[in-house]
Amino acid sequence: MSDSKAAPGIAITADLLGADFFTLLGLPKRFELDIAGLNERFRQLQREVHPDRFAAADDAARRASMMLATQINAAYQTLRSPLKRATYLLEQAGIDIGAESNTAMSADFLMSQMMWREQVADARSDKNLAELERLQAEIADDIRDAYSDLAVMLDQENRTQDAVEGVRCLMFLEKLREEIEDAVFALEDL
Amino acid sequence: MALLQIAEPGQSPLPHETRHAIGIDLGTTNSLVASVRQGMSHVMNDAEGRALVPSVVRYQEDGSVLVGYDALKAIAKDPKNTIASVKRLMGRSLTDIAHRENLPLDLVDNPGMVSVKTRQGVKTPVEVSAEILRVLNDRALQTLGQDIVGAVITVPAYFDDAQRQATKDAARLAGLNVLRLLNEPTAAAVAYGLDNSSEGVYAVYDLGGGTFDISILRLTRGVFEVLATGGDSALGGDDFDRRIYCWVLEKAQLKSPPTIEDTALLLLRSREAKEYLSTHPEAPITARLASGEVLDVTIDMATFAEISQMLVSKTLQPVKKTLRDAGLRPEDIQGVVMVGGATRIPLIQRAVGEFFKQEPLNNLDPDKVVALGAAIQANLLAGNRAPGEDWLLLDVIPLSLGLETMGGLVEKVIPRNSTLPVARAQEFTTYRDGQTAMMVHVVQGERELVDDGRSLARFELRGIPPMVAGAARIRVTFQVDADGLLSVTAREQTTGVEAHVEVKPSYGLSDDQITGMLKASVDHARDDAQTRALKETQVDAQRLIEAVRSALTEDRHLLNENEFQLIESDIVKLQTASLSGNRRQITIAMDDLDADCKEFAGRRMNQAVNRALAGKTIDSVEEAMHDLHQVANAPLKEKK
Known part of the structure; x- marks a missing residue:
């Protein structure tokens, strides 16, 4: 069948099931990522392997298609989130973020976290939407900067230990961002 | 090795035959x-x-x-x-x-x-x-x-x-x-x-x-x-019919209560009126009831808009x-x-x-x-x-899937809106020496308590070889297929003992798969919106009480006797309100308790900041953050 947009045939083999997420999605193994390329490649792969392509096929093919489609979804979910992507890259390099849970965080960072949380709590109890939105913009900036730093550490300078700390800080920041979003949503909803 | 035979995307197996x-x-x-x-x-x-x-x-x-x-x-x-x-x-x-x-x-x-x-x-x-x-x-x-x-x-x-x-x-x-x-x-x-x-x-x-x-x-x-x-x-649309039906009953002031047949008839007439109102300014509703009484009312668009x-x-x-x-x-x-x-x-x-x-x-x-x-x-x-x-x-899975963990809490394994098909594995271990079986309880829903979600299945993984507590490694895998249907596999990693269940409610059609080691049961989650709202408020109230109680246990020394008594009496009032089943009263009592805890919360926060800065490890900070979060978010209500 001739569909001008159809991808060139992708060789789907058992190897793909065991492949790392970058290989599976045909992307270079690095932090900085072409998101448009990732989206495109994800859709292209699902077009070929999704169970809907095998609705009338035999059990074995249906099962294989489900496993592969599942794996592609997992890869996509991991790679499109910068935090999950960085964690995954470090894990692939043999570094388990969770196992280092006793690493001390810098006092500066902890102090700034405290202040953030205090400001958010105040703005929330004052029902101050403008202030929450200001905080939201501010943390978005911080997060963006932290990811740029992380990209340098991971892709250029191979500073894995710094990257681990970067990832851990970002876990805090992302959680905080989520809390601010929750608070904004709750206020907007009133 | 070719795993899937893919000729060309989109090619039909029998190109010249239409399969209906x-x-x-x-x-x-x-x-x-x-x-x-x-x-x-x-x-x-x-x-x-x-x-x-x-x-x-x-x-x-x-x-x-x-x-x-x-x-x-x-x-x-x-x-x-x-x-x-x-x-x-x-x-x-x-x-x-x-x-x-x-x-x-x-x-x-x-x-x-x-x-x-x-x-x-x-x-x-x-x-x-x-x-x-x-x-x-x-x-x-x-x-x-x-x-x-x-x-x-x-x-x-x-x-x-x-x-x-x-x-x-x-x-x-x-x-x-x-x-x-x-x-x-x-x-x-x-x-x-x-x-x-x-x-x-x-x-x-x-x-x-x-x-x-x-x-x-x-x-x-x-x-x-x-x-x-x-x-x-x-x-759904039926609820609009019911709004009209209730309005009709109120308006008509019937001499005798409607029979079951009357109700069915009036619901039907209400639906017709609703449909008629989409293109007309008003709709007549007439019906002869079982008692012989004739009902004749007219509903206009403005009234319908108001009641719905x-x-x-x-x-x-x-x-x-x-x-x-x-x-x-x-x-x-x-x-x-x-x-x-x-x-x-x-x-x-x-x-x-x-x-x-x-x-x-x-x-x-x-x-x-x-x-x-x-x-x-x-x-x-x-x-x-x-x-x-x-x-x-x-497509995506509409509701999160999780497992019951200790204390009736739900550990989310697959979050809602994950693209299908999706699989996720979680590892568990035994908590007693020589434990040979483990119960797996699968729950669906967004809430954090097992009792608030929908219980999909309970099954047991048996035949785990006796080991010391914590030595077994049990991997529970959820697989949701493209239809959004779940199957769960539990496998002990060191021995390969396995249990598998296609999650099916047990209403007795063809449940061969669930017999034997597997036993599914569906709990009684409530969907009635008002009951749910009340129940949620009661849960929130309970949590607030527990949070305040635990704060009091830890930090009672931060309060003088009068302050302590005030908070205690607020708690009693909230408990009474919660039992009354009046949602408004519960909310008011919660707000009162919240307000009277404000000062206490501030003192606890100071204490927590000092403690966190003294510790400086991620665990203690996480804990301190948690404490802070608990006390700083005055309304302490559960995050929706």
């Missing part, structure tokens, strides 16, 4: 069947040219069964044997069913799923639905004049696993080969997407007879990606939440597809238009659009792909 497949919209109020013929999706009509089959089944005295319009006619005179809106009962237990006091049926609470007592015996909702599906299948066979390879059956996106399984079982009982369960809003988007060949992000607002669904989809070059979905499985305003705003809550899940704002939406007969109500059109700041899309018949889309998808799955009609649907 049908799309079925199994609705709460009406059902339809459609198929693609000569490249176009058509709804199939009956001999009288009617497309809709009312989803009504009547069990007659002579042992025969009537479905559709003929059954609908009898609904007022034989309400106990004439079952309407059976979809609301699918996969539900008795306590799940909203407004069951308004249902003129004899409900029987079987384990797993409610059943209906009729003169032909007790019928499960699965059996009743199968009757409707049989009629649709017969119509398709007659229209197409040849074999049907399979069917796509639509379900509300918000259906949980039990409701999906029940639907699939009904199809099996009716002798249909199910190619796919498809979410209704996705089906509607398919119907629109292919007609308009649109790209961008769309919202599908689907207000059916008994359920409300909202889905956000992105269309990119033939791939329909569901970004988020939400809704309310106990809110609350229902309309109730649909906008999930819309906001779902947009947020998708990370989008109303202005990011390119078009709003309207689905379901109830969206003809002008008040709804207006409210949706105002919310999204654009005219909703109405060019396809909102009653038919789901069936039309289902037929298009069925045709594709059957392997009949026309050039340029090559697309793919990527």
Whole structure:
């Protein structure tokens, strides 16, 4: 069948099931990522392997298609989130973020976290939407900067230990961002 | 090694033969069947040219069964044997069913799923639905004049696993080969997407007879990606009928209370009035009741708008939440597809238009659009792909899946809105020396407590070799397929002992798989909106009390005697309010307790800051943050 947009045939083999997420999605193994390329490649792969392509096929093919489609979804979910992507890259390099849970965080960072949380709590109890939105913009900036730093550490300078700390800080920041979003949503909803 | 034989994307196995497949919209109020013929999706009509089959089944005295319009006619005179809106009962237990006091049926609470007592015996909702599906299948066979390879059956996106399984079982009982369960809003988007060949992000607002669904989809070059979905499985067009019905009762001031037959009749008249009001300024409602009394009232549009305003705003809550899940704002939406007969109500059109700041899309018949889309998808799955009609649907799981952990808490394993198919594994271990079995309890829903979610299955992994506590490594894997159906595998890693369950509610159809080591049970989660709201408030109150109590245990020294007594008396007041079952009183008592704890919270925060800065490790800070969070967020209420 001739569909001008159809991808060139992708060789789907058992190897793909065991492949790392970058290989599976045909992307270079690095932090900085072409998101448009990732989206495109994800859709292209699902077009070929999704169970809907095998609705009338035999059990074995249906099962294989489900496993592969599942794996592609997992890869996509991991790679499109910068935090999950960085964690995954470090894990692939043999570094388990969770196992280092006793690493001390810098006092500066902890102090700034405290202040953030205090400001958010105040703005929330004052029902101050403008202030929450200001905080939201501010943390978005911080997060963006932290990811740029992380990209340098991971892709250029191979500073894995710094990257681990970067990832851990970002876990805090992302959680905080989520809390601010929750608070904004709750206020907007009133 | 080639794992999958893929010739070319989109190639059909038998290119020159058309394999007929049908799309079925199994609705709460009406059902339809459609198929693609000569490249176009058509709804199939009956001999009288009617497309809709009312989803009504009547069990007659002579042992025969009537479905559709003929059954609908009898609904007022034989309400106990004439079952309407059976979809609301699918996969539900008795306590799940909203407004069951308004249902003129004899409900029987079987384990797993409610059943209906009729003169032909007790019928499960699965059996009743199968009757409707049989009629649709017969119509398709007659229209197409040849074999049907399979069917796509639509379900509300918000259906949980039990409701999906029940639907699939009904199809099996009716002798249909199910190619796919498809979410209704996705089906509607398919119907629109292919007609308009649109790209961008769309919202599908689907207000059916008994359920409300909202889905956000992105269309990119033939791939329909569901970004988020939400809704309310106990809110639909029927609720508007009931609002009118209640208004009528209030207005008419009947001399004697309405009988069951009267109720059925008045609900029918209310529905007719609702439909009439979509195109007329007022609607007369007349009925002769069993007592001989004649009821004659007229409802105008303004009154209808007033009594149903609350229902309309109730649909906008999930819309906001779902947009947020998708990370989008109303202005990011390119078009709003309207689905379901109830969206003809002008008040709804207006409210949706105002919310999204654009005219909703109405060019396809909102009653038919789901069936039309289902037929298009069925045709594709059957392997009949026309050039340029090559697309793919990527749907999501509507509700999170999790496991019960210690203390009745839910550990989420697969978050809602994950793209299907999806699998996730979690490792557990034994907590006693020599433990040889482990209970796995699967729960669906967004809440953090097991009691607040829907229990899907309990099963036991046995034969774990005796080891010291913590040595066994038990990996529990959830796999959700493209239909949104779950299977769970538990495997002990060191020995390979395995237990597997296709999660099915145990309502006694064909449950061979669950026998033996596996035992599924479905709990009694409540869907009644008000009861739920009250229960949530009571839970919130309980949590607040527990949080304050634990703060008092730790830091009582931060309070003087008067302050302590004040807080104690607030707690007692809140407990009393909670027992009273008056939601407003509970809220007020919670606010009082909150207010009187403010100063205490501030002192605890200072203490926590000092403690955190002294420790400086991530664990202690995490803990301190948690403490801070607990005390600093004065309302301490659970995060929604």
